[in-house]
Amino acid sequence: MAIYHANVKTFSRAKGHSSVAAAAYRAGLLLEDTRTGQRHDYRRRDGVVESRCIIPDDAPGWALVPASLWTEAEAAERRKDSTIAREFEFALPHELDDDQRSSLALAVARALVDRYGFAAQASIHSPGSKGGMNWHVHILATTRRLGPDGFLDKTRELDGGPAGRAEVEWIRELVAATTNAHLEAANLDVRVDHRSLKAQADDALARGDLVAAAVLSRAPTRHLGKDASAIERRGEYSELGERNRSIQEANENAFNEVLAQFEQKSRVMPVPEGHSEAQAQREAKRSSLSQMLAFSDGQIVVSHGLRKAIGERRSDGSTEDVPSETPSVEAIRMEVVRQGDALRDELAAHALHSTLKAVSALASGEVVPEECKEHRSALNALLLGLKRFGAALVRFPKRLKAVRRAIRLRHMAEQAWEDFVANHPEPGVSWTAREWARRRGRRLAALEQRSAELASAQSAATPEQEAILAEDLRLREECLETASVAVLERCSARAEPTREAQSDFQEWPVASDASKPSATPRRPRLH
Incomplete structure (x- = not known):
């Protein structure tokens, strides 16, 4: 699930910081600090997805170039203990794709620039491990506002005190609200909350949601960091690790206390009229404990049991504790509607009118499952077809994306080889000939491997391969x-369309006159 994280920190010359070095590291660039003469080269740094500069509308164009922006930002600060940069770092949901994460980061950066008037550099970083979920963005901002003629006054409202704390709270709320808006636009159910765990737990108690209160009634643990993590991996005990274990123990006690309150409230629950006390207790348990709670390894685990969209009944008519081995017809229908809605524009572009009509009938409830024995198999076939059609649409764009990534990795390997050859043409005083040959061979092997990967990626993205995938997409259409759509249409014809269903059909791009020839499908949009 999406995790909320936001942090604001400053860079100061008094601590030996450099805004040029910070910008080079976060963007993976080579930048030279003209004030100190140091060159900060992070071009071989991996994990930088994208980096861009965001400036006010009336700012000069040179501020869009990182080298010019941070050189001028350093020159504008004259004191030896000046605060030279400010960073806003927050998590990006791993549920979003690259374009959606980029849009989210840009929206937050633009809101900050519009509010404070500074210039900023937004750099998106990928997780450090394969399959990781720690997507995040570093928004490195100048401490001065940027006008048409250069840098102006300091952004003192962010320096601290009551006003600074209020601004930080506004920034945290901005990140949460913008993240939730992008998650909603991506049709994702997950949400984030910038408030503290205690505030969220109090709100859950006020709503009467004791299950959520039990989950949120915990104190946050501290981030271990690389040093403490290394100590813990060796089987030793670090100071931060001991502190986290104490917090986890306190969390377990708080969790048990909330559960005790929940059980006490359940015992005194009034008995509805016409129900026995035992029956009321069973119904309360079923409705309130639909989520199983447990405390494991210092964390409250919420286990959502596998529940049926439509319950299968026992022989005595009850639905309690009946395992669901296969998805119900209603669950399949909802998934078909979801897939069809996601592919709606593409289906319309390829003139798949009967498919659109079938999905529209499912969405409006016009197709009644009990009226057609072939309904389940037709639904399964339609769902499988929609998934394969969607996969075929993105197959060639994925290959183009792989080519871009291979080009970047090959460039990095080539740069590493050129730097080594330029700086170490022969064994130095600190290296033996064997060590020099090993390091040289490692870079040459990496360059050859990246070159082979680039050639392979390019061969999979040729016009001939594009034509093959286009033909495959046509076959998917x-x-x-075919038969699954025809069966659904026959089933839907048995029901009398409601006024709402008829209005729904008007939203889908179906042929208005059956006697007219259908529209010719356009060529698949693979780029």
Whole structure:
């Protein structure tokens, strides 16, 4: 699930910081600090997805170039203990794709620039490990406002005190609200909350949601960091690790206390009229404990049991504790509607009108499952066809993305080889000939491997391969407009369309006159 994290920190010359070095590291660039003469080269740094500069509308164009922006920002600060940069770092949901994360980071950066008038550099970083979820963005901002003629006054409202704390709270709320808006636009159910765990738990108690209060009634643990993590991996005990274990123990006690309150409230629950006390207790348990709670390794675990969209009944008519081995017809129908809605524009572009009509009928409830024995198999076939059609649409764009990534990795390997050859043409005083040859061979092997990967990626993205995938997409279209759609149309014809269903059909791009020839499908949009 999406995790909320936001942090604000400053860079100061008094602590030996350099805004040029910070910008080079976060963007993976080579920048030279003209004030000190140092060159900060992080071009071989991996994990930088993208980096861009965001400036006020009336700012000069040179501020869009990182080298010019941070050189001028350093020159504008004259004191030896000046605060030279400010960073806003926050997490990006791993549920979003690259374009959606980029849009989210840009929206937050633009809101900050519009509010404070400074210039900023937004750098998106990928997780450090394969399959990781720690996507995040570093927004490195100048401490001065940027006008048409250069840097102006300091952004004192962010320096601290009551006003600074209020601004930080506004920034945290901005990150949460913008993140939730992008998650909603991506049709994702997850949300983030910038408030403290205690505030969220109090709000849950006020709503009467004791299960959520139990989950939130915990104190946050501290981040271990690389040093403490290394100590813990060796089987030793670090100071931060001991502190986190104490927090986890306190969390377990708080969790048990909330559960005790929940059980006490359940015992005194009034008995509805016409129900026995035992029956009321069973119903309360089923409705309130639909989520199983447990405390494991210092964390409250919420286990959502596998529940059926439509309950299968026992022989005595009850639905309690009946395992669901296969998805119900209603669950399949909802998934078909979701897939169809996600592919709605593409289906319309390829003139798959009967498929659109079938999905529209499912969405409006016009198709009644009990009226057609072939309904489940038709639904399964339509769902499979939609998934294959969606996969075929993105197959070639994924290959183009792989080519761009291979080009970047090959460039990095080439740069590493050129730097080594330029700086170490022969064994130095600190290296033996064997060590020099090993390091040289490692860089040459990496360059050869990246070159082979680039050639392989380019061979999979040729015009011939694009034509093959386009033909495959055409076959997917034909398979999609076959028996499964026809069966659904026959089933839907048995029901009388409601006024709402008829209005729903008007939203879908279906042919208005059956006697007219259908529209010719456009060429697949693979780029």
